[in-house]
Amino acid sequence: MKAVDLLPFCAKYGSRMLLQQPFTVGERTYATDARVLVRVNRIAGVYLVNVTNSGWNAIKFQACLAMVAPLPTDIAVALPDAIPEVLEACDVCDGNGLRNGEPCPNCEGAGHFEQHHPIDVGGTSYAGYHLRRLAALPDLAFYPRHGTDEPAYFTFTRGDGILMPL
Ligand SMILES: [Zn+2]
Numbered sequence: 708m709k710a711v712d713l714l715p716f717c718a719k720y721g722s723r724m725l726l727q728q729p730f731t732v733g734e735r736t737y738a739t740d741a742r743v744l745v746r747v748n749r750i751a752g753v754y755l756v757n758v759t760n761s762g763w764n765a766i767k768f769q770a771c772l773a774m775v776a777p778l779p780t781d782i783a784v785a786l787p788d789a790i791p792e793v794l795e796a797c798d799v800c801d802g803n804g805l806r807n808g809e810p811c812p813n814c815e816g817a818g819h820f821e822q823h824h825p826i827d828v829g830g831t832s833y834a835g836y837h838l839r840r841l842a843a844l845p846d847l848a849f850y851p852r853h854g855t856d857e858p859a860y861f862t863f864t865r866g867d868g869i870l871m872p873l
Pocket residue numbers: 797798799800801802804805811812813814815816817818819
């Protein structure tokens with residue numbers, strides 16, 4: 708079975724350097740950009756975090772893990788069939804992806820960023836940016852939390868995670 712690609716769920720260049728790669732704690736491997744968190748069974752070779760020390764990183768990671776406590780899985784709501792990609796031009800390279808003849812460091816040469824525009828799922832708004840990535844997960848079941856600021860919970864083949872509402 709093909710492993711789930713965790714990189715789309717990591718923080719992007721220029722933000723939260725600590726979260727730009729997946730990391731392993733105990734028997735699970737995680738990816739998060741601080742809005743979405745995805746976890747799967749441990750992937751060998753992924754950076755291992757020692758959460759038993761008291762360093763700053765360990766404290767941050769502990770906070771992430773505490774959020775994936777068991778959450779309600781009562782009513783799964785299907786994501787919309789087509790979630791549009793809404794792009795915004797990079798203002799460092801004016802959308803052409805190049806800076807001094809090299810790939811633009813701000814947008815990694817893409818020339819644009821995907822906006823976090825709101826999409827309603829089960830009465831709560833989530834970023835289309837994140838929903839489009841979740842929709843690619845195998846056998847996704849998404850459990851919105853209507854009427855709270857709490858994260859939605861989701862499961863997929865061999866993994867689960869949480870997504871903050873907008
Ligand atoms: Zn750029």
